[in-house]
Amino acid sequence: MMKKKFSKPLAIALVVLGVIVATAAILYFFDNSVKNNERVQMEKIQSIAAMIDPDDIEKLNGNDSDVRNQSYINLLERVVDVVEVNQDIVYLYILKIKDGNVIFSVDSGSVLDGETWPGMVYDDISPKLMKAFETGEPQFHGLTDGNNTDDWGTWVTAYAPIQNADGEVLAVISMDIDRNDYLANIIIDTSPPVLMMLIFIIIVLFLWLSNKHKTERLDREKQLLSVASHEVRSPMVSIKWVLENMIETSQDLSETDRETILSVYNNASKIISSIEGILSSAPSWDRKKYREDNVYMKPLLQDIADTLILVAAQRRATIRLDDSITDDLSVKGDQQNLHHAFYNVVNNALKYTYLDTEVVVSYVRTDKFHQFHVSDRGPGVKPEDRKRIFEGLYRTPEALASKQPGTGLGLYFVKKIIENHGGQIYVDPDYTEGTSFVVELPL
Secondary structure (H helix, E strand, O other): OOOOOOOHHHHHHHHHHHHHHHHHHHHHHHHHHHHHHHHHHHHHHHHHHHHOOHHHHHOOOOOHHHHHOHHHHHHHHHHHHHHHHOOOEEEEEEEEEEOOEEEEEEEOHHHHOOOOOOOOEOOOOOHHHHHHHHHOOOEEEOHHHOOEEEOOEEEEEEEEEEEOOOOOEEEEEEEEEEHHHHHHHHHHHHHHHHHHHHHHHHHHHHHHHHHHHHHHHHHHHHHHHHHHHHHHHHHHHHHHHHHHHHHHHOOOOOHHHHHHHHHHHHHHHHHHHHHHHHHHHHHHHHHOOOOOEEEEHHHHHHHHHHHOHHHHHHOOOEEEEOOOOOOOOEEEEOHHHHHHHHHHHHHHHHHHOOOOOEEEEEEEEOOOEEEEEEEOOOOOOOHHHOOHHHOOOOOOHHHHHHOOOOOOOHHHHHHHHHHOOOOEEEEOOOOOOOOEEEEEEEO
């Protein structure tokens, strides 16, 4: 459970920090991706250049008569085959310099569109192309070198010289890759930090919204407690005051009547004390500030049974503590709040058990929990209501039809108390003779 509030300013600060870190990561990934992709393309164009026979280049005439030249046919087949097996290559072509002009010698695109032919002047000369001719070193015209655009599109282009045995540059082979496809690959490589940033932002927003809902829920709990205070405590105080006056002023009461009134008075005092305890503990529900007493359960449950003896008599019912609840059975927790929780569960069982039946409180020890069962012989709880009955101010249609008094707050308070003791309460789905509430407290 969070100790500090996950506030909106904290969420904004974390998002801003996440964006800053993610931006730095994006720039790092982008730079690495650009370098890696450039290296791959440079290695590829050099491998292709190594496949070209310089003798075939030297046998070209540099005009349209080359279409019948076997060397031209050999070169054209070679570049077309390379394009077919490399889907990222759009065009692969060999350029030469003749009479001061850069001309097409061989072009894979001529097979597709027939718009180029041997000896045709190549006008879209880039600085990187001329550098390859001049230095005899491979070159790469990438994203940061400006647009490399010609009549057929905008490209990322790799250049590699084709040299004879003496190192003389005979031609340059050029490889065009669609700029948009190349950029898409860069974006894919850069996507991990973007996705991580989005996931981080989603987590931050989730935590903030969870905290916001948690705060709203606590406000709702305070409202429910206010209702409880008004609906339960005030009438009980009035009853206690009337009973106190009766005891002090009525002289004609028999000893039996006086004992009965005194018993009701004492029970009213206990109920008021329990209500005050739960109300005063409510602000600490979210911080688990309950005391860690060593609570012996048999005396606690017996006291509840004695307190509810008149309620049980009205229902012609009895409360029985099973033999599994021994004298030395104890749990860790806050005695007052556990008393309040079990009082509500047993009282609830008495309200809805059939006439002339019994409410049984039994105990089972599991690997992790003390497990208390409070079982009645009433109509039971429908499966769809087994969780809703622990919501504040909710009463089942059967409870409303029974006309038993109640506000729908009792089990809600019980659930809060048990959960803040590290346990849970639920309706046993396997119990078929009525309703059996299972209260689990950690060992």
